[in-house]
Amino acid sequence: MLETKDILDTINMIDNENLDVRTITMGISLLDCIDDNIDKACDKIYDKICRYGQDLVKTGEDISNEYGIPIINKRIAVTPIGMIAAPCQSKRVVKFAYALDRAAETLGINFIGGYSALVHKGFSAGDYALIESIPEALASTERVCSSVNIGSTKAGINMDAVKKMGYAVKKSAELTADKDCIGAAKLVVFCNAPEDNPFMAGAFHGVGEADCVINVGVSGPGVVRAVLAKEGKGKDISQIAEMIKKTAFKITRMGQLVAQEASKRLCVPFGIVDLSLAPTPAVGDSVAHILEAMGLEVCGCHGTTAALALLNDAVKKGGVMASSHVGGLSGAFIPVTEDAGMIAAARSGALDITKLEAMTAVCSVGLDMIVVPGDTSAEVISAIIADEAAIGMVNSKTTAVRLIPAIGKKAGEELNFGGLLGMGPVMPLRAGSPAEFVNRGGRIPAPLQSLKN
Amino acid sequence: MKAIVTVIGKDEIGILSKVSSACANVHANILEVTQSVLQDVFAMIMLIEIDSSKIMLSEVQKELEKAGNSMGMKVHVMHEDIFNSMHKI
Structure with missing residues (x-):
């Protein structure tokens, strides 16, 4: 029979640590x-x-x-x-x-x-x-x-x-x-949009895909945070990475089971499992709190990018062996309004747009669910998109921008979407106009990294 | 199909008896039982077999949870595969 500890662990993950299959x-x-x-x-x-x-x-x-x-x-x-x-x-x-x-x-x-x-x-x-x-x-x-x-x-x-x-x-x-x-x-x-991403709002069905497929997105930031909080005291970073890997493995195995079962019952081929840590605004379901459990006083302080890089990599390494097909975005999401820890960090001013941009170089997606001042010009939004796309293009990774200009509101005020989309303060942007650069049009040539053949 | 039943709560007389008679009510065969009492907290884990052609897992869940609630215990009934996939390679 199974170990008592393992069984109680699973029950505890679901009951108290918000373990779920996200989609x-x-x-x-x-x-x-x-x-x-x-x-x-x-x-x-x-x-x-x-x-x-x-x-x-x-x-x-x-x-x-x-x-x-x-x-x-x-x-x-x-x-x-x-x-x-x-x-x-x-x-x-x-x-x-x-x-x-x-x-x-x-x-x-x-x-x-x-x-x-x-x-x-x-x-x-x-x-x-x-x-x-x-x-x-x-x-x-x-x-x-x-x-x-x-x-x-x-x-x-x-x-x-x-x-x-x-x-x-x-x-x-x-x-x-x-x-x-x-x-x-x-x-x-x-x-670099993936063609099999199961997570909204960026999900679409790529042209290279079968007529119909089932993709599953797992979640579980709460479980990872709880493991680090319970067993992480006094451990060095290698041990922390091991703990995250082992937890990611368990979470992904659950996702794989659900994906196979759904595929069988719906008579639709199984596509991929997306190994993402997707936070929700619920207490205890935050990626920022994982980073803080690693020893950062607040998400956004110096060291955040390194901690996130470690987390993102360990999640993939743990998850990849647990699933027969891994795809989608796979890694740690950092949507500001959907993450209780990020919301708190943004409110206190510890987390700003420049730090978030740096974090997107090592997380699974990009500048996600960030509320910006309502009077931000379209050119500035375009320039943020270009910056973010450049990070993705050069690093051969997916990056994305989901900004919400809060019409009629200024830095310090808040938007509240409710539900999984959460809430967040308007974050100030940098001064200076990129209008001439953006209005040139044309194409930024593909980088040398693209010439792999 | 096989399911894992966990019963957790404050120790008192008759827990095993109530849960096992609830199992009998839904024609679930008890294959294994382990239990421990740690500082007044009672934790019992059972492996049961259900004839899924005769009864749905959801009905078994309902019956056992009702038995647990009557004693103030928390009862979970989950498919065995979930534990096998998470904890065995």
Whole structure:
């Protein structure tokens, strides 16, 4: 029989340390829904998503009950709509967003990802119209999430797209100013976007993927923090890394079990497990608190980047052996408004945008869920996107920007989205205008790192 | 299928008896039992077998949790695979 200690450990992780499977995300290809009549295309999309996803929520709940593991979200990611919109001459690309939203509502899921465009080298037929429609799509739907890939290590950075996305982020916040600018919280700008990421708002179903797949995102910052708090006293850094690895292994094995079970029950191939530490605003579910448990007085002080690098690497090393296929973003997320420790650090001024930017060089994603002053110009947002994309491009990693301009608010005031999106103070940005640089357009050439052949 | 039952709480008379009769009510066969009492805290772990063609795990969970609640004990019933996958390679 199993060891008593192991059994009680697992129960304790679930009961007291917020261990959960964060999301089961079904990826659905919409390539067979392409039609030059936009209304027909929308009908096909709605039908296909509802047909493939009809049992998703129920299956997730069944597995959750049987195994006693909370499965927080059941979601859907689709082929980037920019591609599906290519043959439609209609200017009303936003109709695709309505179709996605309706399908999500029918299935009872809270987010559907894929109102996206991949424009890292240039715009193809549907991409331009899609990007233009993003603010309206996010303001007039509840569940649709959008992402745009504007750069990659192989292609460089599309500065025309960077410029457009600065405006899209600002406009998305403006159109939803009465709802705490939530539109911008559903929009991610990527460099090196993964095609199998199960986490919102950046999930989409890549073109190299099968017709339908199941991807699972695990979580568990609370478990890692608890282990360090309980057993980490007096240990050196090598031992700390070992402890994180062992914990990440256990968490990922649970994710792998859920992924295989979901795949079997839904008769859909298993794609990947994303080994991410995804924080929530709940007490005890914070990545910042893990860094603090390693010995930092507050997240954001000197030493934070090194501690985060260690955490990110140990999570991957522990998780990679626990799963047959690892993918997505995999690492430690640092979304400011979704992490109780980050919120506290940002409020106290210990954590600022420059430190966060440095941290994104070693975490799994990028500048995530950061509230910026409402009067920030579109050019400044574009410049932040360009900075972040440059870090991703040169380091061959995924980086992303999800900024929320708090319309009508200044540094020190707060936005509150509620739920998993959390809350956070407006963080001040650096002075000086990057407008001339951003307005040049063109492309930042791919770095030498891209020439691997 | 096999499930692991854990019963945790303040030690008192009749815990094993109540939980095992609840198991009998739902036709669950008890395969193994281990228990320990540490400073008044009682922890019992049982491995039970359920005939899933006759009864759903969720019904077993409900019955055993009811028995546990009546004594102020915390009862979990979880599929065995979750522990095997997390703690065995």
